Amino acid sequence: MTESVTAMPLTWPPAWPRALDEVMGQPPPRGDYRASPEDFKVEECLGFAPEGEGEHLWLWVEKRDLTTLELARRLARACEVGVRDIGYSGIKDRVAVTRQWFSVHLPGRATPSDLSMRLADTPVRVLEQVRHPRKLKRGVHRANRFELRLTGEVVRDPGVERRWQWLCEHGVPNYFGPQRFGPGGRNLINARAVLARGWRKRDDREGMLLSTARSYLFNTLLARRLTAGHWASALPGDVLILDGTASQFRADIIDAELRERLRQLDLHPSGVLWGTGRLASQADAAAYEQALAIAEPELCEGLQRAGVRMSRRALRVRLGAPALMRDDATLTLSFELPRGAFATAVVRELMAHPDL
Template identity: 60%
Template sequence: MINMPIWQRSLDPLFGPPKAGHYRAQPEDFWVDEQLDFTPEAHGEHLWLRVEKRNQSTLEVAKLLSRLCDVTPRDIGYSGMKDRIAVTRQWLSVHLPGRDAPLDLEQSLNAQGITVVEQARHPRKLKRGVHRTNRFVLRLSGEAIASDDFISRWEALCQSGVPNYFGPQRFGHEGHNLQRAEALLNRGWRKRDDRQGMMLSTARSFLFNELLSTRIADGTWTQPLAGDTLMLDGTQSVFHIDATDATLQARAMALDVHPTGVLWGVGEPGQGDAASYEAYLQQQYPGLCSGLERSGVKQARRALRMRLLEPQLDWEAGAVRLSFALSRGSFATAVLGELIEISG
């Protein structure tokens, strides 16, 4: 059975481990706003709702919308899963061909603590992963924010980027999702046992984090290696390099390109110096790697580093408020993990 490790932090060599801190003492301390890069077209069979929720998961809101609108769960669309213990804004869609939403829909949602911020019609269902960024406003407190190096840590992340770890929520309480994924892959993955593919995602996320942690330990997570696949900042566009040079190194230093790590699956093996990190994963976790390949999931790439977009820090009484945006799929908890030793 695989136990959850403690992954490397990028700032420890410079500052040592961070001191203890607190976040999410109340939902209002963790605020998230999902950002699209387009607007609904104001016509069509799907009603799009931008809602604000507190202490509720995306799936809970989707189930409620399904019931209130008398549609099946597959008629509800959403782009991303948002934190439960938080105040979050996000879009959801409801397929309502040829009919209006219930007249009391907003009132019924409001009675459940959900506010409709705006709504519009659109020809298509909201698909997973179509939002551009998530905007975060986080309130931190505790010993860490009073530390002499707190501002230096924050400035280092703004300048050099943040390890693009999958957050602990991906692995479940005490890593239980990882253990479930390991057991499922060992006996042979089947769609009926993992309808949403969550166990596949958990296993791939764990392997990615392991690779990233190893490259942080080696000091290679921000700079291209021979054989790396690089990703253009702010996009999913990738290109392979056989060798590195001064130009690529400069582009990486400027956060224009990022080395990537494998999201394990069926595909070509790595090459050059970068291949040794994938070989390490295969050697250490043969069951996960072979199980993912047998499942048929396709290999993909994820940037090892994320850029903080429009970062801002403001002091409050006994606390600090951080504001920044991240590209979709990146976790604010990875930012927090570099700044505080999370104690609650």
């Protein structure tokens, strides 16, 4: 692979290609989603159960039209603790109805008996309370379950079932969704400015700007490999990730067994999340990733100066337990994605929308 990656213009949204445009021979029809929070439902799949005792109170909550960070602040006030005493695994969408776990550090203190009353002015319901010995840490949940309602032209599209079936059989490009970049790509603009002058913790306490820069670079890499037809198939030197796990290995030779496992969605090619360290990929796969440093030197060098370490992300994601239901006015999709994958990456393959 000798062709270099060219930097995408700072316009929004970037023209990242869809997998289905070539398959279907045309872009998807227009559609709408998230007309109300009830159109976008998310449920966190933790993958284990709290133990029932300990100094941390774990809360299974449902929130509506509220960010995870704002709910953490409100829980801290309601339980009379600091925000640092609140734990959660994943940041969920604001314009949505979401269910997820939070933890509250209450050493030597009883569970507030009037917690629901203290949260009465908050669009949240406490569904379950249970104790656990440890704080809920970021990124420990296994997956998220989605139920989405789409409206508009896409509902009348006779090809939508074919599109959906193709995604179920072949997987979905694992793009970071538009939420990561903010309205009009504002987070990326801010990330460029912060990294150009030198990242400091006080400018980005949650690390969101670092994540934004890495996400943009990853999407750029995925877009290039998708255009070249290598997003779902492996190149020599690719690092392959076992579906549903963090297990990975480099494949210097792509034999028939590996190609079959890739076809069955048991393995996925991966791309770099930029930072310090050496690329785990080699040969043809590494050439795509090395080209990022040429195309976006300010972002790559800024991330390295910030000290964030390189890691890997699958280029493709498999839909778990997928289902599609249609009536006269709506399409309802339900599916499960591993943590870190975006439902909006699925939706943009099915319909065109300005936010996607």
